Amino acid sequence: MITTYLFYLLSFLAIMFALMVVFSKNPIHSVLYLVLAFFTIAGHYVLLNAQFLAAVHIIVYAGAIMVLFLFVIMLLNLNKETEPHKSVWLKASAAVASGSLLVVLVGSLKGAAGIQSAKTFDASIGLIENLGQTLFNDFLLPFEVSSILLLSAMVGAVMLGKKSIK
Amino acid sequence: MKALILLSSLGVIALLAEIFSFKKLLYPIVLLGLITTFVLNMFDWDTNKLYFKMMQFDNYAVAFTAVILVVAFLWFIMAEGFFKEESNLTDHFALVLFALVGAVMMVSYTNMAMLFLGIEILSIPMYILAGSNKTDVSSNEAAFKYLIMGAFATGFLLFGIALVYGATGSFDLSEIAAAVSGGTALSSIFYVGVLLMLVGMAFKVSAAPFHFWAPDVYQGAPTVVTAFMATIVKTAAFAAFLRLFSTTFSGVSETWMQTVWVMAALTLLVGNITAVMQTSTKRMLAYSSVAHAGYMLLALLAANNYSNSAILYYASAYSIGSIATFAIVNIISDAKNSDGVDAFNGLSKTNPMLAIVMTIALLSLAGIPPTAGFFAKYFIFTSAFMAGNIGLVLIAIIASLIGVYYYFRLIIAMYFKESDGQTIAVESNHKIVLVIIAIAIVALGLFPDYIIGLL
Amino acid sequence: MLLAVQSTPLDFLPIALMFVVALGFVVIMLFLTHQLGPKKKSKVKLETFECGIEVQGNARLPFSIKYFLVAILFVLFDVEVIFMYPWAVNFKQLGLIGFVEMLTFVGFLLVGFYYILKKGALKWE
Numbered sequence: 001m002i003t004t005y006l007f008y009l010l011s012f013l014a015i016m017f018a019l020m021v022v023f024s025k026n027p028i029h030s031v032l033y034l035v036l037a038f039f040t041i042a043g044h045y046v047l048l049n050a051q052f053l054a055a056v057h058i059i060v061y062a063g064a065i066m067v068l069f070l071f072v073i074m075l076l077n078l079n080k081e082t083e084p085h086k087s088v089w090l091k092a093s094a095a096v097a098s099g100s101l102l103v104v105l106v107g108s109l110k111g112a113a114g115i116q117s118a119k120t121f122d123a124s125i126g127l128i129e130n131l132g133q134t135l136f137n138d139f140l141l142p143f144e145v146s147s148i149l150l151l152s153a154m155v156g157a158v159m160l161g162k163k164s165i166k
Numbered sequence: 167m168k169a170l171i172l173l174s175s176l177g178v179i180a181l182l183a184e185i186f187s188f189k190k191l192l193y194p195i196v197l198l199g200l201i202t203t204f205v206l207n208m209f210d211w212d213t214n215k216l217y218f219k220m221m222q223f224d225n226y227a228v229a230f231t232a233v234i235l236v237v238a239f240l241w242f243i244m245a246e247g248f249f250k251e252e253s254n255l256t257d258h259f260a261l262v263l264f265a266l267v268g269a270v271m272m273v274s275y276t277n278m279a280m281l282f283l284g285i286e287i288l289s290i291p292m293y294i295l296a297g298s299n300k301t302d303v304s305s306n307e308a309a310f311k312y313l314i315m316g317a318f319a320t321g322f323l324l325f326g327i328a329l330v331y332g333a334t335g336s337f338d339l340s341e342i343a344a345a346v347s348g349g350t351a352l353s354s355i356f357y358v359g360v361l362l363m364l365v366g367m368a369f370k371v372s373a374a375p376f377h378f379w380a381p382d383v384y385q386g387a388p389t390v391v392t393a394f395m396a397t398i399v400k401t402a403a404f405a406a407f408l409r410l411f412s413t414t415f416s417g418v419s420e421t422w423m424q425t426v427w428v429m430a431a432l433t434l435l436v437g438n439i440t441a442v443m444q445t446s447t448k449r450m451l452a453y454s455s456v457a458h459a460g461y462m463l464l465a466l467l468a469a470n471n472y473s474n475s476a477i478l479y480y481a482s483a484y485s486i487g488s489i490a491t492f493a494i495v496n497i498i499s500d501a502k503n504s505d506g507v508d509a510f511n512g513l514s515k516t517n518p519m520l521a522i523v524m525t526i527a528l529l530s531l532a533g534i535p536p537t538a539g540f541f542a543k544y545f546i547f548t549s550a551f552m553a554g555n556i557g558l559v560l561i562a563i564i565a566s567l568i569g570v571y572y573y574f575r576l577i578i579a580m581y582f583k584e585s586d587g588q589t590i591a592v593e594s595n596h597k598i599v600l601v602i603i604a605i606a607i608v609a610l611g612l613f614p615d616y617i618i619g620l621l
Numbered sequence: 622m623l624l625a626v627q628s629t630p631l632d633f634l635p636i637a638l639m640f641v642v643a644l645g646f647v648v649i650m651l652f653l654t655h656q657l658g659p660k661k662k663s664k665v666k667l668e669t670f671e672c673g674i675e676v677q678g679n680a681r682l683p684f685s686i687k688y689f690l691v692a693i694l695f696v697l698f699d700v701e702v703i704f705m706y707p708w709a710v711n712f713k714q715l716g717l718i719g720f721v722e723m724l725t726f727v728g729f730l731l732v733g734f735y736y737i738l739k740k741g742a743l744k745w746e
Contacts (some may be wrong), residue, residue, distance in 0.1 A: 041660045043637075049629045056703050058730050074684035093736055104358055111354035112333075127628070132707030136719050141220040142279045144706065144722070145271065147729035148174055149287050150697050152264040154733040155181065156294035157697075158742045159257040161690035179731050185739045 010047070014040040025077075031069045038062040050126030117150055167217045167272045168233050173596060176265035184256040192259055195244025197242060204235045215436050219338065220277045220610055227274035229478055229620050230405040234269050237397050237485045242573040243599045244493040245390035247500075252509050258298065261291035262394070269402035273409070278337040280326045281406060285323065285370065286400060288343060289316050292395060296387040302453065315369070321606060323366025327357030341416045345419035357421045363410070370403040374432040377456045381440075384452030389499060392448060393492035396455045397485035398506075404462050408477055419469065429507065430558060433460030434565035442572045447495050448505045448609040450572060451488070454531060456570060458484050464562055465546050468553035474546040475621040483530060483538035483610055490527035490603045494520055501590040512574055512585020518528050520582045523600045530607045532573040533566050538610035545618060690742055701730050 017037035021030045037059045045054035124130060135143055176199040183192045210223045222260070223231075242262075249255050257296060268288030295298040297309025331337060333356030334345040346352065362523045365376065384392045415422065437457025442448035462480055465473040497520065498513070499505040514521040530539035543566060550559050610617065708715065708723050715722070737743060 001727050030724035040515065042697070046633050046637075049628070049630055049683055051628065051633065052706065056706075059701060060696070060699060064692075064699050066688070068692050068696060071684065074688060075686065080675045086309050104361075108354040108358040123629070133714070134702075135707055136528060136711065136715050136722055138219070139279060140722060141218040142277070142283050144288070144726055144729075145174075145267075145280075145283050146168075146704075147701075147726045148177070148264055148267055150701060151177070151181075151733045152261060152287065152294075154694065154697050154730075154737065155257050155260050155264075156290060156692045157690060157735060158740050159254055159261075160294060160297060160300065161650050161686055162740060162742050174729075178729065179734055183735045185735065 006008055006043070006150070010040045014044070029075045031066055031073065034069070035062050035066045038066070045126075048126060049123050051058055053126060072123045111165040167221060168210065169203050169217070169220070169221060169235070169376070170267060172206065173263055173267045173270060176200075176426075177267065179258035182254050182257070186375065187219075191253060192256065193242075193246070193415050194274070196259060196263070199241045200235055200242065204232060204239070206467075207231050207235065214278045216276065220280050221271065221274040222276045223274055225621055226409070226474060226478075230273035230401065230481070231270050233296040233478065233482045233485065234266065234273070234398055234401055237401070237482075237489060238266055238604065240486070240489050240599060241390070241394055241397070244489060244496070245393070246593075246595065248388065248390045248497075254298065258295070261295055264350060265291040265295075265394070266398070267525070269398055272402040272406040275406070276339045278331070278339070278342075281410070282320075282324065284402075284406065285320065288399060289320070289361060289370075292399060295391045295394070296383055299388050302386075304386035305388060306386075308383045311379055311386075312383045318565050319366050319369030319376070322369070325365060326362030326364075329355045329362065331359075333355075333359060339410070340519060343414045344416065346415070357418065360415055360418060361425065364425060366380045367403065367407045368429060368582065369460070371400060371407055371459045371602060372456050373428075373429050373459045374436040374456065374478055375461075377433065377436070379451055380456050381452045381501075384455065385446060385449045388617045389496040389505075391447065392452070393489055393496070396451065396488045396492065400455065400459065401481040401485055404459075404466075404477060404481060408466055408474065411466060412473065416469060422465065427464060427555070427558060430460050430463035430467060430553065431561050433457065434562055438565045438568040442568060444572075445507060446505050447507055447510070447576065447581060448499075450507075450576075451495070454569065454572070455488065457565065458531075460565065461543060461562060464550040464558060465582050467555060468559070470549055470553055471551060472545070474550040475618050476542075476549045478621055479545055479610075479614065479617045480537075481544040483542040483607070486603055486606055486610070487527045487530040487539060490523055491531065491609070494524045494527075497590060497592060497596065498537055501588075504598070506575060507579050510579045511583035512587075513580040515588045516587065517592065517596060518586050520590070520600070523604045524580065525534070525577050526604045526607050528573040529578055530611070532570045534570070536608065536611045538607050539613055541614040541618075545614070555580060687745065694742065698730070698734075701727070719741060 001104060002069055017033045020033040021037060024030050024033060038057060042054040042057045042062070045051070045057060176196060179195065182191060183189050183195075188195075207228060210228050211225060214222070214224045221227075242257075249258055253620055265288050268284045268286070268291075271280055271284030273286060275284055296312050297306050299305035323369060327337070330342060334342045334354040335347070336342055346356075367377075369376040384395065384511040411422065413424075432562065434457060437453050437455075437460055441450050441453035444453060458480075465476040465480065468476075468506055495505055498509050502509045510524075513524070526537060531535035533539045533543040535541075543562075547559050547562065550562070627676065702724065705723070711719065
């Protein structure tokens with residue numbers, strides 16, 4: 001039962017930090033709240049018994065990618081504190097669009113409550129051994145192809161980030 | 167699969183070209199590689215091989231791969247100048263080839279993981295290439311907008327995939343299809359997942375109301391990159407869209423049919439009407455490309471055994487026509503430093519060859535017989551008509567009439583306006599390819615059965 | 622096919638506890654130093670100290686892109702290494718085929734690494 005309480009605590013924290021990301025004025029604070037949000041999500045992964053995912057989430061997302069975010073913010077000129085003004089129409093339409101998405105999601109999740117069952121769920125599915133077995137047998141092709149994805153990102157970073165001398 | 171391996175190895179070779187200093191040889195190597203890939207790909211015809219339960223090279227995949235490779239070949243020839251800039255030459259080659267790998271994955275996937283990876287492998291090089299003109303602010307803007315909007319759309323797609331997985335317990339298209347038609351009630355999150363995936367795919371094909379990125383990105387990116395986006399990316403995205411929705415999600419068609427109906431109507435009207443108001447040819451072609459997505463959505467909506475071949479034919483006719491128009495816009499805007507409609511004034515006197523090819527390509531895009539574009543629209547309308555979407559066909563016909571107006575504005579500028587008298591020098595290989603394209607457009611229009619009978 | 626459950630979320634309680642203790646230690650120490658330390662607020666005390674030289678401008682200067690390039694390349698190779706953990710755990714079961722699989726994957730990225738080196742992307746100029 002302790003996991004149920006933990007779940008609610010982590011969910012509360014995750015949503016709170018996510019809201020703080022959006023509402024804080026200073027972009028650096030936003031990034032730091034995002035790091036906290038990622039930590040709480042990693043906690044969720046642990047609760048789901050996907051420990052490897054939790055560790056990766058902290059190493060890659062909270063660690064590496066958030067550092068990149070900070071770098072991007074530092075590349076910008078933060079001395080000017082002007083936030084581009086958005087028209088009322090834009091704000092209203094954004095609110096309507098995201099509000100309807102929320103309604104649809106909440107509605108569908110409410111409808112799903114009775115149907116979902118845990119009969120086929122195997123608690124060991126998220127462990128690293130099983131993950132490796134699936135990744136290197138069933139999902140071999142996507143794994144190999146993802147090297148192309150990393151490679152093209154590498155080329156792109158070098159091409160755009162490097163001053164072209166010569 | 168052969169195409170996938172060959173194209174990835176070509177990309178790696180391109181990366182190594184600078185280090186082992188065979189840069190000069192790279193261009194012929196890539197062209198030869200594309201031809202080899204095309205030939206090897208055709209060997210997969212009728213074999214219907216399934217690789218690792220991840221990719222299926224059925225005739226649908228082979229045909230779309232072939233179209234993509236042919237268009238890529240033409241693109242490489244017309245974009246030769248893009249590969250002359252010394253310092254980034256190998257990067258451009260590698261990125262384009264990797265993008266082609268993604269395109270091949272998108273036409274042949276049988277697993278959601280492959281769909282996602284394919285879209286990403288196609289998109290990331292495009293984000294980078296859109297910004298490849300580093301000193302140009304509008305190119306930077308294009309890359310930035312494309313990246314942000316594209317990442318957002320991918321987020322929707324991934325969320326959709328996650329919900330579909332949650333409801334069916336599988337990433338495999340056939341297993342999902344089995345769960346859909348299995349008779350047991352699907353969880354309600356499945357339907358939300360389908361709609362979210364629809365949003366993600368609609369963004370990639372730039373269907374209204376998810377088209378807002380297209381004009382800015384198409385205009386800001388270097389013209390050759392725009393040509394790639396308007397042809398190969400769009401073809402691959404539509405092939406992926408159709409593969410998913412016409413087979414896997416056909417069992418729940420009542421969930422998405424209405425939405426796609428509205429999207430198709432909106433795309434047709436918004437694309438064509440906004441295109442009329444543009445003065446920049448690149449921006450006009452961008453809106454026209456949005457509009458063409460609308461026509462292809464018609465066939466998607468029809469979802470009968472006719473629509474696969476209709477989309478294949480439409481995609482090839484549209485891609486070939488677009489390659490020609492973008493190539494000529496590129497030549498003209500390079501020479502005159504302007505991509506406005508005025509830049510085309512009197513082209514028939516200074517460069518009659520360019521004017522004729524441009525006219526044929528524009529007639530094809532407008533859908534005037536006997537060009538390929540006419541039959542493309544004809545097949546699309548027939549398949550929509552057979553599916554009973556008469557209202558949508560009417561909208562599409564009105565939209566194509568509007569389309570004729572803005573395509574003809576360019577033709578009129580070329581033939582009936584005074585030129586400033588300077589003849590534009592065109593490289594001979596461009597001339598040859600443009601003539602071949604013009605012949606191909608007419609030939610496809612005269613003998614449509616060769617493609618329409620394939621699938 | 623799936624291995625039996627070897628660990629449950631509750632096994633991670635000690636780690637969570639360690640997190641709490643580590644965080645608590647930092648918070649308490651910061652709080653205590655603020656409370657216990659002497660406070661003398663004067664204009665000179667509050668100024669940023671920079672080797673005795675007077676402060677010029679402020680710290681929020683745009684940052685060189687070079688750092689970013691290194692960082693993004695780090696992330697890419699970081700992701701590559703992440704794939705190796707599930708492979709290493711299953712190394713024996715996957716056998717030679719698994720080894721070849723990983724070799725292909727790493728081979729592709731090694732080409733990328735070689736390319737980065739040759740392009741001089743890691744040189745600081």
